[in-house]
Amino acid sequence: MIDHKSTQRQVDIKIKKQEERWWDRLTLQEKKPLFLGPDFDRWLDESDAEMELQTKEEKINKISVESRIRKDPYVGLKRGYLFVYNLVQFLGFSWIFVNMTVRLFILGQDSFYDTFHTMADMMYFCQMMAVFEVINPLLGLVKTGFVPAMIQVSGRNVILFVIFGILEEMQNKPVVFFVFYLWSTIxxxxxxxxxxxxxxxxxxxxxxxxxxxxxxxYPLGVIAEAVALVQSLPIFDETRLFSLPLPAVLGHSLSFSYILQLYLVIMFLGLFFNFRHLSKQRRRRYRSRKRKIH
Structure with missing residues (x-):
C-alpha cells in the first residue's frame, strides 16, 4: 500500500510493508538514488524499536498498577496542610533570624544579653508548633521517622521551656543568642x-x-544546648527547684541537676543517632538524584 503527498519542496511517499521484517535498504539496488531520502523522524533500527516497545510496555504496566491502587481522596488536603505548616514555621524562624542578625549588626555583643526577652515569644510559638512534626509521622502524613523527630523536638523544648523559660538567671546569658541563632539558621x-x-x-x-x-x-547547636544545660546545673543545685524528695535515710532530696546530667549524656547519644539518620538521608537523596541524571 502506497500513500503519497506532493508539495512544492518535495514528494512524501508512505509505503506499508506486506511483511513485518527489517529492510536492509530502501531500494533493490545497493546504491541509493541521490534524490531519495528517508524521514529520519520516523526512522527506527532494531535497538530503537526494542526500546520503544519496552517503554510502551512499562507505560501499560504502570497504568495497570495505578488503576488497581486506590487513590487517596484527601491527598490535596494533606499537601495543603503540610504546605501551610511549613510556611508558618519558615516565616516564624525567618523573623527570628532576621531580627537577631539586624540587632547583632546594630548593637554588637550587647544583643547577646537580651535575646530571650526579644525573641522568646516567637520561639515559643515555633517550638509549640513543632510538636506537629512528631504527630505527622504517626498519622502517616510524612515519611520522616517518628524517633528522630521526637529526639529533636523534645530536646529543644527542654532547653527552651525548662532551662531558659523557668530559670530567670539563664535568660540574660549569651548562650541564649547562640542557641536561638543556630536553631533558626537551620x-x-x-x-x-x-x-x-x-x-x-x-x-x-x-x-x-x-x-x-x-x-x-546541627552539632554546633547541640554543643550550645549542652553549654546552656551545664550553666544551669549550679542554679538547680542552689534553688533546689524540681528536686525529688527522698526518704530521711537517703537524704532530704535529689537535685534536679542529677537528672539533667543524665539527660546531657542522652542528648549526645541523640546527636549520634540523628547525625547517622541525616547522613543516610543525604546519601539516599544524592544517590537518587544521580540515577535521575543518568
Missing part, C-alpha cells in the same frame, strides 16, 4: 525545602543547603 532552609516538596518542586541550591548546612550547624 530551619530557614529546612522548611522552604519541605514547602517546595509539597508542590513537587525541587530547587537544586536549596536542596544542597538543606542536606549540607546541618553537617556543621
Amino acid at each position: 530551619e530557614i532552609f529546612r522548611y522552604p525545602f519541605y514547602m517546595l516538596a509539597c508542590i513537587g518542586t525541587d530547587w537544586e541550591l536549596l536542596t544542597w543547603l538543606r542536606y549540607s548546612l546541618w553537617i556543621p550547624l
Whole structure:
C-alpha cells in the first residue's frame, strides 16, 4: 500500500510493508538514488524499536498498577496542610533570624544579653508548633521517622521551656543568642525545602543547603544546648527547684541537676543517632538524584 503527498519542496511517499521484517535498504539496488531520502523522524533500527516497545510496555504496566491502587481522596488536603505548616514555621524562624542578625549588626555583643526577652515569644510559638512534626509521622502524613523527630523536638523544648523559660538567671546569658541563632539558621532552609516538596518542586541550591548546612550547624547547636544545660546545673543545685524528695535515710532530696546530667549524656547519644539518620538521608537523596541524571 502506497500513500503519497506532493508539495512544492518535495514528494512524501508512505509505503506499508506486506511483511513485518527489517529492510536492509530502501531500494533493490545497493546504491541509493541521490534524490531519495528517508524521514529520519520516523526512522527506527532494531535497538530503537526494542526500546520503544519496552517503554510502551512499562507505560501499560504502570497504568495497570495505578488503576488497581486506590487513590487517596484527601491527598490535596494533606499537601495543603503540610504546605501551610511549613510556611508558618519558615516565616516564624525567618523573623527570628532576621531580627537577631539586624540587632547583632546594630548593637554588637550587647544583643547577646537580651535575646530571650526579644525573641522568646516567637520561639515559643515555633517550638509549640513543632510538636506537629512528631504527630505527622504517626498519622502517616510524612515519611520522616517518628524517633528522630521526637529526639529533636523534645530536646529543644527542654532547653527552651525548662532551662531558659523557668530559670530567670539563664535568660540574660549569651548562650541564649547562640542557641536561638543556630536553631533558626537551620530551619530557614529546612522548611522552604519541605514547602517546595509539597508542590513537587525541587530547587537544586536549596536542596544542597538543606542536606549540607546541618553537617556543621546541627552539632554546633547541640554543643550550645549542652553549654546552656551545664550553666544551669549550679542554679538547680542552689534553688533546689524540681528536686525529688527522698526518704530521711537517703537524704532530704535529689537535685534536679542529677537528672539533667543524665539527660546531657542522652542528648549526645541523640546527636549520634540523628547525625547517622541525616547522613543516610543525604546519601539516599544524592544517590537518587544521580540515577535521575543518568
